[in-house]
Amino acid sequence: MKSTKYLAIDKSIITEGISLEFNIFMLSSDKEMNCFKENGICFTHDDKVIVDSADVVYVEEDQHNEYEIFYENFSEELKDIKLDHKPAVTYKHASNVLNKLFANPEALGNYESSKEIVNEMIDTILDDDFTIKSLMDIATHDYYTHTHSINVSIYALSLGAYMKMQPETLSELGEAALLHDLGKSKVDSAIITKDGALTDREFHEVKKHSDIGYKLGLTLGINNKNILDGIRYHHEKMDGTGYPSRLKDHDIPLFARIIAVCDIFDALTSRRTYKGAMSTFEAIKLMKLEMNNHVDVKLLNKMIMMFR
Ligand SMILES: [Fe+2]
Incomplete structure (x- = not known):
């Protein structure tokens, strides 16, 4: 079986109310990689608090492209706004x-x-x-x-x-x-x-x-x-x-x-x-x-x- 690789992402893309086109993963306290939020599901205020307190959040390597596309747009928007x-x-x-x-x-x-x-x-x-x-x-x-x-x-x-x-x-x-x-x-x-x-x-x-x-x-x-x-x-x-x-x-x-x-x-x-x-x-x-x-x-x- 192919082992899944996870890549760290910039978690500042995650805001309250957003839903993403890729799954977000986090490490549990016993170092197990768990899916924290599936794609298409909104991040609540409480989710955002958990994300903020995590050191790193990840996506699966297979979905990294989706993340990069999202990230590029996010950076562009940021340039316009701020x-x-x-x-x-x-x-x-x-x-x-x-x-x-x-x-x-x-x-x-x-x-x-x-x-x-x-x-x-x-x-x-x-x-x-x-x-x-x-x-x-x-x-x-x-x-x-x-x-x-x-x-x-x-x-x-x-x-x-x-x-x-x-x-x-x-x-x-x-x-x-x-x-x-x-x-x-x-x-x-x-x-x-x-x-x-x-x-x-x-x-x-x-x-x-x-x-x-x-x-x-x-x-x-x-x-x-x-x-x-x-x-x-x-x-x-x-x-x-x-x-x-x-x-x-x-x-x-x-x-x-x-x-x-x-x-x-x-x-x-x-x-x-x-x-x-x-x-x-x-x-x-x-x-x-x-x-x-x-x-x-x-x-x-x-x-x-x-x-x-
Ligand atoms: Fe060094």
């Missing part, structure tokens, strides 16, 4: 692109879309009305599969813009940040989504993702050293205890150091199933006090200045 809400549109578009990219990391079309997303993000971030808080509000509200990659890109691009990087360099940085965890698409998803501590064997598997991501980058035809280095070395630590190459200090390429700071910051401030989110202040404090051997403190200080 022209003043550009960050939200950018964010939703990025989620969609990232879902496709992680589902099929070798597909050139998906990679090309991710490059467009970086430009869209840069436009949003350089917009006069942009505040990093507006994007953080969306991010902390709605944590699902690839939110992390998008958040890291947003922080990295904001930091890069704050550091007055040239547009071309910003583009490269955004791409590296968006793709930094692409290698995880090739690691057993049971390990990637596991709640709580990993065993030594599982950690060993997870650690492969930076090299796998680098190789996927080469497969996609990326030949920019900055981008490839950012992906490959984003888990190196300043004191040389990171992986895969135990690089130290400024032997760690700049993009990798930037991504590392943003990666840790997002992990601390985002809501996950197994822990609560820290405030920006708590996260920065913890990074300053306990991770000053791991992250580039100068970059961390720049990030603090940026948040101010």
Whole structure:
């Protein structure tokens, strides 16, 4: 029998009174996948409350096309209605692109879309009305599969813009940040989504993702050293205890150091199933006090200045 695959979707499409043309699934507390709402049946107020409290909602892979068509229309409508809400549109578009990219990391079309997303993000971030808080509000509200990659890109691009990087360099940085965890698409998803501590064997598997991501980058035809280095070395630590190459200090390429700071910051401030989110202040404090051997403190200080 063919086993059914489920794909995470953007749950903000679900509103009270809506009925969808595809079934919506959720994980139960004992990790069983259950159909929460069949197609054609309206979501009630109570359903919406349950959806809001769930970390992730899913559709069956077979119905993902229907979802994508719906989602595209939804994004278009959103563009028309809320022209003043550009960050939200950018964010939703990025989620969609990232879902496709992680589902099929070798597909050139998906990679090309991710490059467009970086430009869209840069436009949003350089917009006069942009505040990093507006994007953080969306991010902390709605944590699902690839939110992390998008958040890291947003922080990295904001930091890069704050550091007055040239547009071309910003583009490269955004791409590296968006793709930094692409290698995880090739690691057993049971390990990637596991709640709580990993065993030594599982950690060993997870650690492969930076090299796998680098190789996927080469497969996609990326030949920019900055981008490839950012992906490959984003888990190196300043004191040389990171992986895969135990690089130290400024032997760690700049993009990798930037991504590392943003990666840790997002992990601390985002809501996950197994822990609560820290405030920006708590996260920065913890990074300053306990991770000053791991992250580039100068970059961390720049990030603090940026948040101010
Ligand atoms: Fe990573």
